[in-house]
Structures are given as structure tokens and as C-alpha cells.
Amino acid sequence: MARKRLQKAEPLWPLVQRPGFLIRRLHQIHVALFQTRCAAFEITPLQYSLLSALATRGTADQTTLAADVALDRTTTTRCA
Numbered sequence: 001m002a003r004k005r006l007q008k009a010e011p012l013w014p015l016v017q018r019p020g021f022l023i024r025r026l027h028q029i030h031v032a033l034f035q036t037r038c039a040a041f042e043i044t045p046l047q048y049s050l051l052s053a054l055a056t057r058g059t060a061d062q063t064t065l066a067a068d069v070a071l072d073r074t075t076t077t078r079c080a
Contacts, residue, residue: 035072 015021053068066073
């Protein structure tokens with residue numbers, strides 16, 4: 001059995017430069033800010049998104065609202 005030659009390790013990609021890490025951190029910061037600013041209203045970020053979509057549209061059916069906030073139609077019924 002032939003031995004593989006050890007290859008020089010590639011330089012590490014710093015965590016703070018990775019898009020997935022940065023997106024996750026942004027989401028964590030957003031949720032914390034939302035909870036601080038909207039705690040008195042006792043609504044979730046998803047409920048806020050649906051209310052915002054309704055405020056923009058005036059009226060909408062469940063399928064349209066789901067598309068506006070990038071949800072499947074069934075999930076919108078569980079947010080009420």
C-alpha cells in the first residue's frame with residue numbers, strides 16, 4: 001500500500017469572513033433587537049412580518065401573504 005504524501009495545509013479561512021457565519025450573527029443580532037423593541041407587543045418576528053405585509057396590501061388571502069413573507073401557506077395559519 002503506497003503512502004500518500006503529506007500536503008501542505010491550506011491557510012484557514014477566518015470565521016469572521018465566512019458568509020454563513022456572518023449571516024447567522026446578523027440573524028442573532030436582529031432577533032435580539034426585535035425582542036428589545038417589540039417586547040411590549042408580545043408578537044413574534046414572523047407575526048410582525050405578516051402584519052407588515054397586510055399593512056402594505058390592505059387585504060390578502062393566505063397564499064398571497066405566505067408568498068409575501070417567504071413561507072409555505074400552512075405556516076401562516078399557525079402564526080395567528
